[in-house]
Amino acid sequence: MFKMEVYTSDSSDTESREQKTLDYGRMDLTEITLDDDLHAKKALKTHKDFETLMLNHNRLVQLPASLTKFTNLKVLDLSSNRLVQLPDAICNLPLVTLIAKNNQLTNKSLPKSFMMRSVTLKELNLSGNQLTHFPEQVVELKQLRYFYAGGNKITAISKDIWRMQSLQVLSLGGNLISDVPEVVGSLSQLQALVLCDNLIENLPASIAHLNSLKSLLLHKNRLRHLPKDIIALKNLTELSLRDNPLVVRFVQDIAMTPPSLMECAARVIKVSSIPYGPGILPRTVIEYLQSANCCVNPNCKGVFFDNRVEHIKFVDFCGKYRVPLLQYLCSSKCIQPEPERPQTSGANGYMMRKVLLG
Known part of the structure; x- marks a missing residue:
C-alpha cells in the first residue's frame, strides 16, 4: 500500500514543538468531555500558546465551540473520529495543516471555504470519508501543497484543479474516478500523483507535461495502454501498474508466435x-x-525482423527505476531474470518486475 502523507511543522526544535502541542489523541473523548477539559486547561496555559492540537482516535461527532480559542493553532489532527461536520468557524484558525481523515464527512459537511485566517493552508487530508465529488472549495487553495482525498467515493477530478499551481502531492486513490481531465497536466509542481484503485481506462496525453513528477501510482485500474509521450517524464522514478488489463494481458500473451x-x-x-x-x-x-x-x-x-518482443520495465512496490523503458528483443529468452533481493516490509516477490508487451 502506497503511503505519502506529509505532516509539516515550522519548528525544528523538538522540545519547543512538544511544549506547544496539546495531545488528546486516543483518550476516548466526546465533544462534551473534550470541551470540559479544554476549559480546565485554561488555568494551566492559555489557548493561544498552543500551535498543535491532536484530537485523533476519539469519539467526536462534532467539534466543541471552545476550539476557536486556539488563535495560534497551526496543526489540527481530527483523524479517526466520527465527525459529520467541519464547521465554518474552523476557518478562523490560522491552520497550516488540517487532518480530518477517517471520519464520516460528506461534501455538505465541509466548510463553504477552506481559506484560513492569516496563514494559507498548506496541507489538507480528507481521506477515508464519504465524499462523492471533488470538493470545489479546495481549488481556492492556490498555496496548497498536499491534498489527500483517497478512500472516498469521488467520481471525477475537478476541471478547475489547474488553479492549484502549488500542489506537490495529489492523492486520490481508492475512489470511483473514471476519467482524468487534461488540465491535470498543468500542475507544474506536482511530484506525486496517486490514482490507484479507481476505474480509469485512459490517461490524458498531458500527463507527459508533469516535468516534476517522481511518483505515479496507477495500480488497480482499467488501463489498457499508456500515453506514448509518458517516456518524456525524465524525473519519474516510481510507476505502479499492477492489476490493470495493460499488465494482465501482456503477461498472458507472453508467448511469441513462431518466426517465419x-x-x-x-x-x-x-x-x-x-x-x-x-x-x-x-x-x-x-x-x-x-x-x-x-x-x-x-x-x-x-x-x-518482423518477429520481436516488446519489453518494458516498471517499478512496483517500493523499488526505484526510471520508467517506462521500452526495448525490442529478438526472443523472450533474452529477458534477463531479476536477481533475488531481500524482501522488504509490504513487498511480495521481486521489488522490480519485468512485463512483456507483445
Whole structure:
C-alpha cells in the first residue's frame, strides 16, 4: 500500500514543538468531555500558546465551540473520529495543516471555504470519508501543497484543479474516478500523483507535461495502454501498474508466435555473417536482410525482423527505476531474470518486475 502523507511543522526544535502541542489523541473523548477539559486547561496555559492540537482516535461527532480559542493553532489532527461536520468557524484558525481523515464527512459537511485566517493552508487530508465529488472549495487553495482525498467515493477530478499551481502531492486513490481531465497536466509542481484503485481506462496525453513528477501510482485500474509521450517524464522514478488489463494481458500473451521461415533464415545469415549480395540473392531478400534490428540485450548477438518482443520495465512496490523503458528483443529468452533481493516490509516477490508487451 502506497503511503505519502506529509505532516509539516515550522519548528525544528523538538522540545519547543512538544511544549506547544496539546495531545488528546486516543483518550476516548466526546465533544462534551473534550470541551470540559479544554476549559480546565485554561488555568494551566492559555489557548493561544498552543500551535498543535491532536484530537485523533476519539469519539467526536462534532467539534466543541471552545476550539476557536486556539488563535495560534497551526496543526489540527481530527483523524479517526466520527465527525459529520467541519464547521465554518474552523476557518478562523490560522491552520497550516488540517487532518480530518477517517471520519464520516460528506461534501455538505465541509466548510463553504477552506481559506484560513492569516496563514494559507498548506496541507489538507480528507481521506477515508464519504465524499462523492471533488470538493470545489479546495481549488481556492492556490498555496496548497498536499491534498489527500483517497478512500472516498469521488467520481471525477475537478476541471478547475489547474488553479492549484502549488500542489506537490495529489492523492486520490481508492475512489470511483473514471476519467482524468487534461488540465491535470498543468500542475507544474506536482511530484506525486496517486490514482490507484479507481476505474480509469485512459490517461490524458498531458500527463507527459508533469516535468516534476517522481511518483505515479496507477495500480488497480482499467488501463489498457499508456500515453506514448509518458517516456518524456525524465524525473519519474516510481510507476505502479499492477492489476490493470495493460499488465494482465501482456503477461498472458507472453508467448511469441513462431518466426517465419524467411525470418529464421535471415537471422542465421546475419548472425553467422554469411556473405550475400546482388547475383547471390534477389533484391527483395537483400533489402529484407538490410532491415535487421539488433537485440538490445547486451548478452545477445541476435537480430530480428518482423518477429520481436516488446519489453518494458516498471517499478512496483517500493523499488526505484526510471520508467517506462521500452526495448525490442529478438526472443523472450533474452529477458534477463531479476536477481533475488531481500524482501522488504509490504513487498511480495521481486521489488522490480519485468512485463512483456507483445
